[in-house]
Amino acid sequence: MATETARPPVAEGPDAQHLTRDDRVELLRYMLLMRGIEERAMNLYRQGKVPGSFYDGYGQEAVSAGACFAMAPEDRLCILHRDLAAHLIRGVTPTRILAQYMGREGGITRGRDGNVHFGDKEVGCVGMVSMLPDMMLVATGMAMAFKAQGQQRCALTWFGDGSTSRGDWHEAMNWAGVQRLPVIFILENNQYAYSTPLSQQFAVNPVERAAAYGFPGFAVDGNDAEAMFEAVRQARERALAGDGPTMIEAVTMRMHGHAAHDDMKYVPKEQVEEWRQKDPIERQERRLVELGVDVDALRAEVKAAIDAATEEALQSPMPDPATATEGVFCTDPEPDILGDGVPRWSGFLKGA
């Protein structure tokens, strides 16, 4: 399925070489946090506490967790709508995320934008816009700035299979290829774009098109957090070495409807069943159990953190209507630019 131009495909499976035992536990922790927060938010949605619509990334947790874990604090990200674990790894607290979903003052956008449409500038992230895949160009531009200034940094963004049909996808792929930019593109192939299957989206898999833009594309098991980590770690090395962009296809499955309202009748039951067997969290848990990790204790810890965050988020006030027209323009002539994330991977801690 995958095409590669410069290197052999990324090996799948556990990455014993670069991940310590603690790293592997952390990967599980962030996947559990993502799933737990999204499940909690869905409950809040059903209680009428989350306005608008609600989107989640159930079953896709490994894609954002594994990829973001490999990104350094000084790197920059544009995070998409099924990638909550990336926000958590960068350092956004569960409380602020839950407040965000509920349109509260304490959310990242302070009620200005909804659900997953956020990015915390303090930790180096730009929130997505609805128009897909616009953020590919923004990530490309970050990488362009890094290269122009001779900085050893990398940009990363995710996008869905559906969004590869739009023109901005081509413009970003082409631009990044022409300028050999330090950017990583992750195709989150979850088999559907809303109700549209891959067969009606493209004739040639986008990862195979990477070679035509002059850089490698690899397919990775998107339900394996460690394989995702290793693919991105290598892509980042390539980027910092001046070898240009990499595209990674994370092969996965959207296990819930497009959004809360969607019963996904159009998806065959067998397909969902087949993917249920490949659940990324259970997979990581099996690995850790073998290593003697107390997975139940970790689950309890995560649940307690989400309970506390929920309480706190519910205390956050709704935004003041009198402020609705404020902040359209920036008034600070020297405004803050994006800040750094938190180093999570042990490899960054060693380097520091």
Next chain:
Amino acid sequence: MATMTYLQAISDGLRQEMRADQRVMVMGEDIGVFGGAFKVTDGFIAEFGPDRVMDTPLAESGIVGTAIGAAVVGLRPVCEMQFSDFIACGFDQLVNVAGKMHYRQGLAVPITVRLPSGGGFSGGPFHSQNPEAWFMQSPGIKVVAPSTAEDAKGLMISAIRDPNPVCYMEHKHLYRRIKGEVPDGIYETPFTARVAREGTELTIVTYGAMVHTALEATEDLDGASVEVLDLRSLVPLDTEAILASVRKTSKVLIVDEANRTCAAGAEVAAVIAEHAFEDLDGPVTRIATPDVPIPFSPPLEQAVLPSVDRVKEAARELLAY
């Protein structure tokens, strides 16, 4: 002080600001080695190098989108659209990504988008537009439109220094036709209106190339005292200056080169109707290009663009009202 064309003044503003601030870069199609379709960045690549004077692929969404990415990590990109008409291909990035960013997440997007606009030389339907009103309807984007060489330079510097996305409308018909004294070094022109000529009997509110049309039409209009207000900035719109002038003269003619419906002048008319109704001694009158694509052939183009004669005629009617 030096005498410069409008085009040289734009270049000078860009060059001075690039010398003063390492973060400033220019990017666009054919702007580097070739110096730009209109030569605004001629010689820049030799002085600043290809990383700060970037020849890009033919991709307007790409130009605006990557400029946004570069801006949020600390650069101050100035993007050139080869012709303002092509911003239609970069509209989404500008309106949805750049324009809404600060409101949504408090992240500033200091980019300047240069839009060579306007008609008058058989550019036809795709090289003659005045798309400024598209962006007046898009929250979070400022829009400026200099009419003189001095303001072309000062507004360029102010636009780059502004922490928001700014559409810089540069009128192609002024590039080499308009000359003026331009101060040396760095100076900023505020995003406010300017009285291009003082008068007491009638106000003409306009901007860009139409400032010169209005000045010419009323230079000697049967001895009438006509004030010409050059808006310079459309977002923010200097409503104080508009109302002050209208209160003084009690009669107002609004001239847009853009298509009539919902043009900048329509907003000016609304502001006057709302806030200066009692001060008026005649109907708020508008001249604009009718709602047609700008035709190619000279007699057709001249038939739709506001002319000196049309402005004269409308001004006379209003003065006699």
